[in-house]
Amino acid sequence: MKITAGVSALAGGVLAAGLAMAPAGATGTAAAGAGKAGCVSGTLTFDAVDSETKGKPTVTSAARNANWELWGKATASGPETRLAAGLTSHRDGTFSACNTTGKPMAQLRVKFLSSSTKMWRVVSDARTLQEYAFFSAPRPGAAAGQSLGTVKVPADMALAWKAVDTTNKLWWKRGNTRTPCWTRNESAGKCVQLTYVWKNDGGRFVSRWDGGNGYVYLGGLDARSQHLILHEAGHFLMGRLYDGRYPRVTNCNPHPMDKRSSDTCALWEGFPDAVSAYVMGDRRYVHGDSSFVDFDKPKGWQTGDQVEGRVVGALLDLWAKGGPDGGNWDRTIDAIATSRPGTFRDYWLVARPAAGLPVTGQARSIIEKHTIRY
Structure with missing residues (x-):
């Protein structure tokens, strides 16, 4: 991560x-x-x-x-x-x-x-x-x-094919029907390929997305978790939505789910967390060792839009069935591709209104439930 x-x-x-x-x-x-x-x-x-x-x-x-x-x-x-x-x-x-x-x-x-x-x-x-x-x-x-x-x-290659198969789930929900690529920022014949670098190394390396070459690096045993695969692929997707011009992220190493890091980090890590949960159809982030974070149980978490887990919970509720965004994330995907917000505040105050997404009523109640107030 x-x-x-x-x-x-x-x-x-x-x-x-x-x-x-x-x-x-x-x-x-x-x-x-x-x-x-x-x-x-x-x-x-x-x-x-x-x-x-x-x-x-x-x-x-x-x-x-x-x-x-x-x-x-x-x-x-x-x-x-x-x-x-x-x-x-x-x-x-x-x-x-x-x-x-x-x-x-x-x-x-x-x-x-x-x-x-x-x-x-x-x-x-x-x-x-x-x-x-x-x-x-x-x-x-x-x-x-x-x-x-x-x-x-x-057997020594199995997790490579697990990453290939798991990525189908993101592709099928990627929110882009305008081009045959990952995002609308890419045109036919110029699609950017998602590349995972994985070795059966026993887990010596930390999984991460490299903003320099755009590759996802998967630690050897991390590929056991579909959520983790999709989280790192979510970084790739976000990079493509920003067309490679993503904002500077601060105070993001480490980035605990339950504590304040920075408003840039909370969005930059929170969006891929939300990607993995949304694509998997649940409300969790599952680590390679099967331990997990439940975004519906924020007991003892710090508050506000600098907390990664708070941003995740808000996004998932906005996209949920019966939620204000129509039961999916498609309009958020368009909003991010258009406005390239650097923080959740930017997403809320600029990107959503520009995309015609609501910021009052049910939508405002959702973010306030997750301790985010503007």
């Missing part, structure tokens, strides 16, 4: 599909490819600890909207060629990788990558930007009905 001072190998035709709402499902489902010569189908899953599911150490999940490539050899001893590319299903992680080149192959195998289209990826190093990848076992190229069944991501 600390702040310091954005290529998959998919073919261009596949990349364009479905980006206005969410990355599309696979170019064909596993069922669609079953029985066809030159097709390899299955379901991609990963086993990982889920901090949100306390008491259940390992959870098996589908790897949705994950990039795959089909590779083949014309002869057993010949060179290997990439034949096709696509995505696992956005519903259940199924895939059907088919040789559509018309060239017969002696051998086929599927390569899986820790990325989704060109919109987000997990890499092992910020210099090389190398994605994690692995191959399925090879299969005969001409045989029909080649189902791989369930394909498991190798």
Whole structure:
């Protein structure tokens, strides 16, 4: 959560599909490819600890909207060629990788990558930007009905695919339908890619978003928490909403949820906290060790808009079903992109009125409940 001072190998035709709402499902489902010569189908899953599911150490999940490539050899001893590319299903992680080149192959195998289209990826190093990848076992190229069944991501890479899958949740709720990118500030063909840098290092590094290169750095074990992944992705989203021209943030290391830091820090860290809770559909921030902060139970918290947790609670109530903002955050997303507020005060007194969002009645009662008064 600390702040310091954005290529998959998919073919261009596949990349364009479905980006206005969410990355599309696979170019064909596993069922669609079953029985066809030159097709390899299955379901991609990963086993990982889920901090949100306390008491259940390992959870098996589908790897949705994950990039795959089909590779083949014309002869057993010949060179290997990439034949096709696509995505696992956005519903259940199924895939059907088919040789559509018309060239017969002696051998086929599927390569899986820790990325989704060109919109987000997990890499092992910020210099090389190398994605994690692995191959399925090879299969005969001409045989029909080649189902791989369930394909498991190798255990030492599983959290990379967990970050890829979790990011779907933010993409689906990102509040931008004007362009096929993360925010309206970006245009088609110029989308900025969300890059996570993650290593299976046992948790020696602190998770953070780097404002210099725009990358998210995930500590090895921090990726067990979906909230933490989404919090750091929330920093990336905020950076894109500000079009890279974000305000100077002060007194933000450390930044406790329950105590005053600064008005700039409370918004800059509070908004990503609210992102993770809003996207997850709850009112918490869950750490990698399964401990959590409940924004509905601010017992003993300090007061005012310099307290990160107070800002989070106010934002979540404003966006809540039955709340003054229409039950979602879409107009706040537009307001931030337009006004780029530096503090919650700026958001309240400038950005909201400019966006036509209410600051009286129910809205004012909400922020006052969270001890913020203007």
